[in-house]
Amino acid sequence: MTDSAILDAFFEECEDLLVALSDGLEDMRDGKADSETVNAVFRSVHSIKGAAGAFSLEDLVGFAHIFETVLDEVRANRLATDDGLLRVLQRAGDILADLVDAARDDLPADRDQVDPVLKELESFLSADDLAEEEFVFEALTLDFDAPQDTTRYLVSFCPNKEFYATGNDPALIITALQELGQCEIAVDATSLPDELTSFDWDEGYLTWEISIDGQQSDLPIREIFQFVDDLCALQITEVHSSGDAFEEIIPASETEVVPPTAVIEPVQDVLATEAPPAKADRPVKKSASTLRVDPERVDRLINAVGELIINQSVISQRIDEAALPNSADLHGDLDDYKLLAREIQEGVMAIRAQPVKPLFQRMLRIAREAADATGKDVNLVTEGEATEVDKIVVERLADPLTHMIRNAIDHGIELPEVRVKSGKSAAGTLRLTASQRSGSIVIEIIDDGAGLNRDRIREIAVSKGLIPADAQLSEQEIDHLLFAPGFSTAKEVTNLSGRGVGMDVVKTAITALGGRITISSFAGQGTTFSITLPLTLAVMDGMIIHIGGQTMVVPISSILESIRPVPADLSQIGLHSHLLRIRGEFVPIVDLAQRLGIEPRATELTDRVLLLIQTESVAQCALAVDDILDQRQVVVKSMQGSYGEISGVSGATILGDGKIALIIDPDAITAAPPPETIGQRQTIKDVAHAAP
Amino acid sequence: MQPHDDPKSAKQIEFVTLVAGKQSFCIEITQIREIRRWSPVTLLPHSPNYVLGVINLRGAVIPILDLAAKLGFDAIEPTERHVIIIAAIEERIVGLLVESVSEILGVGVDMVRDTPRASEDMSTQAIQGIIPVKDDMIKIISLDALIPATLAAAA
Numbered sequence: 001m002t003d004s005a006i007l008d009a010f011f012e013e014c015e016d017l018l019v020a021l022s023d024g025l026e027d028m029r030d031g032k033a034d035s036e037t038v039n040a041v042f043r044s045v046h047s048i049k050g051a052a053g054a055f056s057l058e059d060l061v062g063f064a065h066i067f068e069t070v071l072d073e074v075r076a077n078r079l080a081t082d083d084g085l086l087r088v089l090q091r092a093g094d095i096l097a098d099l100v101d102a103a104r105d106d107l108p109a110d111r112d113q114v115d116p117v118l119k120e121l122e123s124f125l126s127a128d129d130l131a132e133e134e135f136v137f138e139a140l141t142l143d144f145d146a147p148q149d150t151t152r153y154l155v156s157f158c159p160n161k162e163f164y165a166t167g168n169d170p171a172l173i174i175t176a177l178q179e180l181g182q183c184e185i186a187v188d189a190t191s192l193p194d195e196l197t198s199f200d201w202d203e204g205y206l207t208w209e210i211s212i213d214g215q216q217s218d219l220p221i222r223e224i225f226q227f228v229d230d231l232c233a234l235q236i237t238e239v240h241s242s243g244d245a246f247e248e249i250i251p252a253s254e255t256e257v258v259p260p261t262a263v264i265e266p267v268q269d270v271l272a273t274e275a276p277p278a279k280a281d282r283p284v285k286k287s288a289s290t291l292r293v294d295p296e297r298v299d300r301l302i303n304a305v306g307e308l309i310i311n312q313s314v315i316s317q318r319i320d321e322a323a324l325p326n327s328a329d330l331h332g333d334l335d336d337y338k339l340l341a342r343e344i345q346e347g348v349m350a351i352r353a354q355p356v357k358p359l360f361q362r363m364l365r366i367a368r369e370a371a372d373a374t375g376k377d378v379n380l381v382t383e384g385e386a387t388e389v390d391k392i393v394v395e396r397l398a399d400p401l402t403h404m405i406r407n408a409i410d411h412g413i414e415l416p417e418v419r420v421k422s423g424k425s426a427a428g429t430l431r432l433t434a435s436q437r438s439g440s441i442v443i444e445i446i447d448d449g450a451g452l453n454r455d456r457i458r459e460i461a462v463s464k465g466l467i468p469a470d471a472q473l474s475e476q477e478i479d480h481l482l483f484a485p486g487f488s489t490a491k492e493v494t495n496l497s498g499r500g501v502g503m504d505v506v507k508t509a510i511t512a513l514g515g516r517i518t519i520s521s522f523a524g525q526g527t528t529f530s531i532t533l534p535l536t537l538a539v540m541d542g543m544i545i546h547i548g549g550q551t552m553v554v555p556i557s558s559i560l561e562s563i564r565p566v567p568a569d570l571s572q573i574g575l576h577s578h579l580l581r582i583r584g585e586f587v588p589i590v591d592l593a594q595r596l597g598i599e600p601r602a603t604e605l606t607d608r609v610l611l612l613i614q615t616e617s618v619a620q621c622a623l624a625v626d627d628i629l630d631q632r633q634v635v636v637k638s639m640q641g642s643y644g645e646i647s648g649v650s651g652a653t654i655l656g657d658g659k660i661a662l663i664i665d666p667d668a669i670t671a672a673p674p675p676e677t678i679g680q681r682q683t684i685k686d687v688a689h690a691a692p
Numbered sequence: 693m694q695p696h697d698d699p700k701s702a703k704q705i706e707f708v709t710l711v712a713g714k715q716s717f718c719i720e721i722t723q724i725r726e727i728r729r730w731s732p733v734t735l736l737p738h739s740p741n742y743v744l745g746v747i748n749l750r751g752a753v754i755p756i757l758d759l760a761a762k763l764g765f766d767a768i769e770p771t772e773r774h775v776i777i778i779a780a781i782e783e784r785i786v787g788l789l790v791e792s793v794s795e796i797l798g799v800g801v802d803m804v805r806d807t808p809r810a811s812e813d814m815s816t817q818a819i820q821g822i823i824p825v826k827d828d829m830i831k832i833i834s835l836d837a838l839i840p841a842t843l844a845a846a847a
Contacts, residue, residue, distance in 0.1 A: 307751030550735055596737035643746065643755045647738055652746065652753045660734040660748050 010051050012292070014100045017044040018093075022361050025093050029086050035075070041089075042071040048096065052103070059109040060099045066121045067092045079124060088120045094365050153215050156235040158207035163231035165202065174210065176224045182213045204232075211239070295391070298351050305341075305348045306635040312341045313656040353388035356434045356443070359397060360385050363432055366402050370409040377416050377427040378409050387434035389441050393513055393533055397443070400506040404445050404529055405430065407503070412449035412527050422524065424448065443531040452521040454478045461487065479519040483507040511667070514540060514557055542653070542663065543611070544630040548598035551661045553634055553653055554623070558666040560612040562628060570605055578605060580612075580622045587612065589622045595669055596648055613666045621670045636663065706798045707823070709830055710777065711791045713765025716830045718797060718823070723779050723835055727793055730774040741767065744789060749778065756787040762838060763818065781835045797830070799823055804832065 024041035049064035070089070073079040095117045102109050155177070159170055177183055188207040193199050212221065218236050225234055316334055324330060360382040367380035389397075413419075413428035420426050431446040454475060461467045461481045473481075481487060485504040510517045515533035534540060534557075542553035543562075563569070563582065571579050571586075576594075579586040589610065593599065610622040634653035639646065650665035707718035708727075733745030733756050742761035746753050756776060761767040768774060768789055776787045804821045820834035 303751065310748075310751055598735070598737065637751075637753050639746070639753055643736070643743075643753075646736060649737065652734075654748045654751065654753075658748050660746050660753055662734065662736070 007055060010055065011100065011104045013051065014048055017048050018097050018100065019358060019361065020044045021093050021096070022364070025086070025090050026364070028081060029090070038071065038075045042068065042075055045071060045096065048100070055103075057099075057103045059114070060096075060103050063092075063099055063109075063114060063118060064096060066118060066125070067096060070121050070124050073124065085124065088117070088124070090368060091117050092121055094368070097365075151215055152239040153212050153218055153221055154237040154239050155210040155212065155221060156207060156233075156237075157210065157225075158233040159204040159228070160232055161200075161202050161204060163228060164204055166231065168228055168231065170206075170208065173224060173228070174208065177210055177212060177221065180212055180220050180224075181215060184211045185209070207233075293351075298348075302348050302352065305345050306637070308341050309345055309635060310654045310656075310658070312338055314658050317656045349390075350388070352391050354391050354394050355386050355388050356394060356397075357385040359394050359401065360432055360434070362398065363401055363405050366405050367409060367430060370406045374410055375415065376409060376413055378413055379427055379429050380405070381429060381431045382433070383431065384434035387436055387441060389434075389533065393441070396509060396513055397531075397533075400509045400531075401432075401443075401445075403503075403506050405432070408445055408447040408449070408527070408529075412447040414450050418450075441533045443533065445529045445531075446526065447528075448526040451523040451525055451527055452479055452482075452519070457481055476519075479521060482519065483517070514555070516557070540634060540636055540663075542632065542634045543628060544632065544655070544661065545609075545611075545625040546627040546629055547596075547625045548593045550598060551629070551655065551659065552592075552625075553661050553663045554611060554613070554625075554666065555650075555663070556631065558613045560614055560620070563610045563612060563622070565606055565608075565610055567606055580610060582612070582622075585620070587620045587622050589624055590670060591624045592664070592669065593624075593626070613670075621666075623664075623666070623669065634661075634663070704798055704800055705804070706796055707830070707832065708777070709794045709797050710759075710775075711794065712768075713760035713763055714791070715765075716794075716828065717759075717833050718830045719777065719779060719833050719835065721796065723781070725778040725780055725785065728776045728778065728787075730770045730772060730776055730789065744770070747776075747787060749785070749787070752785065754778065754785050754787050756789055757839070759788040759790050759833075779835055781839055784839075786835075786839060797823070797825075807831075 021041055021044040024037050024044065027037045028041070045064050045068045049061055049068055052060040052064060070079070070085075070092075074081060074085070079085060095114055098113060099109055157170070157173070159168070163170075174183070174185060186209045188209060189205065191207070192205045215221065218238065221236055222229075225232075316338065319330060319334060364380055364382070367378055371378040408430055409428075413430065414422070414424075416426040419428065429448050431444070433444045433446070435442050457478050458467075458473065458481070461478075461484065462469045462471075464487065466481060466484050466487065467473065482503045483506075487504065507517055510531055510533070513533055515531055518530045518532075519527065520530075521527040541556040543556055543559055545552050545554055563580070565580060569581050570589075571581065573579050576591075578589045580589050581587075589605065605624060608624050608626055609628055610624055611628075612620060612622050614620055634655075636651045636653060638651050639649070646662075648665055648669045649662045650668070651663045652660050653663055655661050706721040708721050708724055709716060709718040711717075731747060733747050735745045736743060736755075739745075742758045744756045744758055746755050748754075758767050758770075759777075768791060770789055773792075775790055775793050777790060777793065778785060778787050803823055805824065807816065807819045807821055810816075818834055818838035819831045820837065821832045823830045823832065
């Protein structure tokens with residue numbers, strides 16, 4: 001391992017530690033500042049400090065040291081975790097993340113950012129704490145501070161006839177008890193009849209005596225029995241000191257099969273050594289076991305699986321063509337093959353899928369900073385953090401989400417005094433949720449602010465010349481003006497949002513991911529932005545079309561409807577351009593064949609099919625194609641690597657017959673005239689610009 | 693990069709000889725992945741005249757170039773009898789349509805001569821050396837020089 005490889009590993013580890021840190025601080029803020037959480041936070045900071053010291057990252061070590069010292073005070077209960085302290089701790093967590101980033105990029109730390117937080121941290125420390133500035137590497141002492149106030153419970157459990165008749169299993173109950181803590185289990189079989197003739201098959205004869213260590217109350221135990229407590233004789237006894245009660249009860253049961261002393265002795269041993277199992281009273285926090293894999297390897301696998309899927313459809317097409325007798329088992333086997341291939345595909349896609357949690361955690365910070373900068377009181381609540389999205393989607397969502405969170409806080413949520421006046425709580429709530437709905441991921445940003453000021457939006461749109469002053473717009477249309485390029489509602493440019501780039505950039509980014517964004521807003525109640533994204537970028541739904549003898553794919557997401565025009569629907573404009581009249585609107589028609597420099601098969605528009613599409617550049621537009629063949633999922637292959645970018649084509653896919661079909665990029669088709677190529681007919685005049 | 697640049701490192705180099713534009717050329721065998729029969733391609737819009745289209749090579753989208761047209765000769769009218777050479781230029785894979793592929797030619801490094809330079813055009817720039825064979829000579833094509841980094845026409 002080279003130095004840089006070790007350093008890389010360190011930064012990777014830092015990322016995990018920072019996540020743990022942020023999780024812990026979040027828990028503390030939610031009032032779960034128990035010793036375990038504080039310890040976890042402390043350990044994260046301490047580990048970063050230790051490793052940073054080994055690489056002599058002075059800034060990082062210095063800051064982490066002060067941070068850690070404050071946490072140590074909290075851990076020792078010498079500092080109360082009030083709101084003020086938590087706020088500083090969270091800021092410190094942010095700064096620590098910044099410092100790690102700076103160290104990774106080999107940049108100097110931003111002292112303007114660091115120093116104020118450092119001062120605030122120091123203000124919590126006494127002079128003594130600061131004096132021991134000299135810090136030495138020391139092994140982190142793992143504290144097995146035994147839970148003091150735990151007791152031992154003795155459970156006597158004798159299931160009756162109905163218990164067994166209803167399909168319950170004592171083993172499951174005992175296993176559940178074992179998960180609570182260390183158990184000593186003894187079975188009492190004395191009530192078994194002496195003669196087998198009097199043995200009732202259905203009766204429950206056995207009684208279990210279970211002693212459980214380290215419980216804070218009997219509640220968890222009772223919970224386990226809550227569904228069966230009328231089906232058994234149950235007795236739960238508290239045992240205060242070294243197993244006396246245990247000894248008292250067991251002999252009373254006159255166990256013969258298992259001599260009680262044999263059971264009790266080990267229990268006494270355990271108690272005598274006074275080493276209760278550490279933290280047995282709570283489920284052990286599982287550290288997520290993960291695998292670090294070079295993304296390139298995963299991509300290779302995904303490509304191979306994509307080929308497998310295509311190969312599968314080629315084979316099934318071939319077999320269909322071969323017209324084998326139906327009795328052949330081949331068809332069944334082929335179906336199995338298809339299922340397996342799909343299963344592998346899903347599995348591989350799942351590797352790329354990542355939870356949105358890290359993304360949402362970044363948003364927590366963005367929200368904090370935005371709230372601080374605007375003087376508003378905002379709680380960001382995240383939901384559905386475990387929802388998984390393709391890795392690239394997660395990466396590319398960061399900027400749009402940042403922007404929308406800032407917007408929501410800057411423009412959406414009102415100042416505390418305004419909120420109180422309108423009868424709301426002073427602190428605004430911003431909810432960031434992710435969920436999966438039938439093949440798509442839906443991310444929502446919901447604020448409980450004032451809602452969109454539609455009059456003002458309209459006013460601005462008119463003043464910026466985006467719409468004519470007398471335009472008749474529905475509420476929804478007004479809302480969507482927010483996404484118009486160059487629109488910004490901030491009265492003056494704040495340093496937070498409103499640099500004039502605004503929401504149109506957000507929309508472009510979402511659309512580039514194959515997603516959609518919608519707004520719903522109620523005056524006084526708040527605004528909801530919903531982003532709908534495809535589960536994966538590698539597969540998309542496409543309409544298979546024919547054009548000039550070629551097969552191509554148009555993404556379903558951009559198609560509104562397909563129309564077979566009659567002459568009355570069409571009107572000519574200019575020499576070669578036509579408009580389509582639909583529901584009283586005129587929509588420009590783009591001849592896809594002409595646009596791509598292909599000879600169309602049918603020349604009359606009435607012989608062709610028009611696809612009404614919605615794109616960024618043009619509100620609506622009709623693409624003229626020769627025919628529609630099919631609608632299916634296609635595996636997207638990029639052409640960038642092997643060929644380069646083609647105007648109007650976003651990629652390619654391989655159809656069931658093994659042929660390649662190009663995937664049309666409707667945005668590019670409608671946005672720009674095609675490049676002029678030497679030796680190629682110049683067919684385009686003004687079609688692409690015919691938008692109203 | 694080219695092993696034959698250094699006469700001491702490799703004594704013998706192997707080339708695949710081919711005919712394009714009725715002339716003999718050869719490509720170093722290490723750059724060739726496979727040789728296939730011509731099969732119909734998917735056309736690409738706005739492509740340069742020497743780009744025929746793309747084919748599906750076991751799931752990868754591979755552009756196919758007309759080698760003759762690229763070298764400035766008349767374009768080949770592809771038929772079943774024509775051959776596509778699948779070649780690798782570093783990471784990139786391209787297919788080259790040629791009239792025919794003849795043989796594998798093994799020559800000593802000392803047999804390779806530099807291209808005598810006169811007035812330069814597209815086809816001579818891409819010739820990195822020549823091998824005299826009997827009365828004729830075979831031109832070595834440098835794929836790196838011939839195939840531009842991006843095939844799509846500059847917009």
